[in-house]
Amino acid sequence: MVRHRVSFAGGTSRGVVLDLIRTRGPISRVALADLTGLTQATMSTVVRQLLDEGLILETGRGESTGGKPPVMLDIDPNSRFAVGVQLGRESITYVAIDLSGAIVGRTRTPGVGSTEPTEMVQRLAAEIERTLSALDIEKRSVLGVGVVAPGPLDLAHGAILRSPHLAAWFKVPIRDMLSTALDLPVLLDNDATAAAIGDFWSGRLDGVTAHATVYMGTGIGAGILIDGIVFRGASSNAGELGQVVVAEDRGDPVFLEDVAAPSAVVQRARATAVSARWGLTGDDEFDDFRRIALAAAHGDAAATDLIECSAGHLAAGVLTLANLFDLDSITLAGPAFGVAGPTYVTAISRRLEADLFVRMQHGVRVRLSTDVANAAAIGGAALVMQHELAPRTMGLSSLVTR
Amino acid sequence: MVRHRVSFAGGTSRGVVLDLIRTRGPISRVALADLTGLTQATMSTVVRQLLDEGLILETGRGESTGGKPPVMLDIDPNSRFAVGVQLGRESITYVAIDLSGAIVGRTRTPGVGSTEPTEMVQRLAAEIERTLSALDIEKRSVLGVGVVAPGPLDLAHGAILRSPHLAAWFKVPIRDMLSTALDLPVLLDNDATAAAIGDFWSGRLDGVTAHATVYMGTGIGAGILIDGIVFRGASSNAGELGQVVVAEDRGDPVFLEDVAAPSAVVQRARATAVSARWGLTGDDEFDDFRRIALAAAHGDAAATDLIECSAGHLAAGVLTLANLFDLDSITLAGPAFGVAGPTYVTAISRRLEADLFVRMQHGVRVRLSTDVANAAAIGGAALVMQHELAPRTMGLSSLVTR
């Protein structure tokens, strides 16, 4: 047999193998060699390294297929941990995950509010330290912290550019400040991107080539993964699903965000005659959206109409997204899907089945995230896992340095 | 100085260096080492190889900057050639390009019509042989032939899936048939993708990260390049710009193709009272579109309205595309831009300047292709150049075998 030399970009084979063990484990060395295309000899040394680092374990014997039974390998979940922090409007969510991606701890504190960045960083650091010690996690087994924020970010400098309620954070180097305070690696990324990586790390995207995680909080975004690698575009702002043009109004574009986001639903709700019965407060748009979704879930016709309308628009936007990226997998995440998630899944699935350009060739798997509310925070932690254990970037400009 | 190990995915450094020499040449070894991040020593050997293969030449001395003056390197344009074939509705275009991407020959023959695939392949092969010998190009300096067709293709098998006027070609392995007939490598790809690679090969995309070439012929497509690598999606059908949803009509999506493509313009024209004065034939929608565009160019108000309307819709679709992919460069190509190109460029530029999500961070360069009518054929040839001389694909699934 003629073997061709096989190689992953810049020494990522260790990461690819770790991914496979995580998602397909327990698994033998031979099976890993088959899946990656690497030789058994190479796999032997890669696996040796992962064992030495304590990331994986030999968990016993597999079934013999006529010869020596294989030694099965699996992740050692408790060997490493990562922390994810979601800087929310109304609250900050902290999660700790283990190497398998399972949540081992979760806390929630009041939102950023008007706290100064300097003080906030101290509070974040303190809360993270507290969470870790409460969980009996040694700091040296913590790979780092992933901070997740909405809106456009300056990833190069680890700062927030503009965000609805985080104006005071403009260009503050929060990533480096928190890293100094904690003496741990810190990453900053966008909520949708993080949620997508979280889906990938959970192993639910096995076999998927082109995936998008649609994240709806206050705004609407999408984290896009190609072979598990984040698609970022020219300035790391790709996937701004809320900025899809869905109609025109006297020559001006109408964006998806204007018609499908929670705030749009609430605004339209206020204009209806029956809105009083949903108990809208007017203080917190997001809370009001939840009330409308709940009313819809209980069969309220007008509320159902409002949610269906939002879902219909989102479905059209997602159809555009799926056609442009030729997706084969979509998940929905974010607090907006907390109550009405299934309605949105149905609307999107129907739309794609009917109108996807390549529907004759392949379908698109549409699913709800396993934990819509915490998806971004979990993703933040997953981001750190991927960055530290299986780094990978797209394109040629991304020279791999190590 | 601590140097980090730098590496391009699977031995593509040769191709990257060739790209740089092509686009930035004449250039010295030292400058190449700086640009790529490779060491001077490595560059020395890479350049040696390219010189040995005859792809590049030492063209003389550069300016001294206080020490030994550098030896400048440049492409040897006549060392290699490639042929591009565009299977058009009404005509087939053949172009030959040299290594610098310049057109060295062009032919046009009647379109495919109802010719059987088997016979057509023989005709294509004969015409290509004739073109090459007329240009005095030796066959061994020809890297291959790039065949370009509209519509969804089966790239794995090198066949056309469905195409307006090429129904008889469904699943016919045209790529392999032509390769056998010519004894040359043959590639098949989509018109938009090819046009994008053509733009890249021409060197006009230097410094661009995320580019799209919008191709409008009968349909509307986009070829997307990230760092010069084609973005293909799950089934190589990414960039279907015509399938962007621009409005809704009683719950059904209205696609960009339905309102902005030449056929939509012609249809709308027929419904106007004044359409008689444009001399529409009704035979050939594309020809009629050209007449309307010409009338608009001569100041006909009703024709201008029709073209502006199409341009406005396309601009909205391109805005969506630019926001989702975070583009920093767009070119327009395809026969539909032959007459009215500047109108479309203006409409798109204006729309992006006004509404691009990241307009505060960076702009998007919008330009017309240097040769709108032949862009796809040129791109087909460029595709072969890139495939043979600087192969690269995106993601991890693309294991590099050699």
Next chain:
DNA sequence: CATGCTTAATAAAGCAGCCTAAGAAAGATC
């Protein structure tokens, strides 16, 4: 104009990640 300085290019040796080839280990089969 000989000497030294700077920059350009090559040469030599080493390392990392993959390969092939060969063999050891451990059970299955007869």
Next chain:
DNA sequence: GATCTTTCTTAGGCTGCTTTATTAAGCATG
């Protein structure tokens, strides 16, 4: 128990890069 099959490791080699050192070719200066 001998042989076969499959798993896993070891040994040696190739490739593409690195680092370090050397040669080549110009400028600057006493």
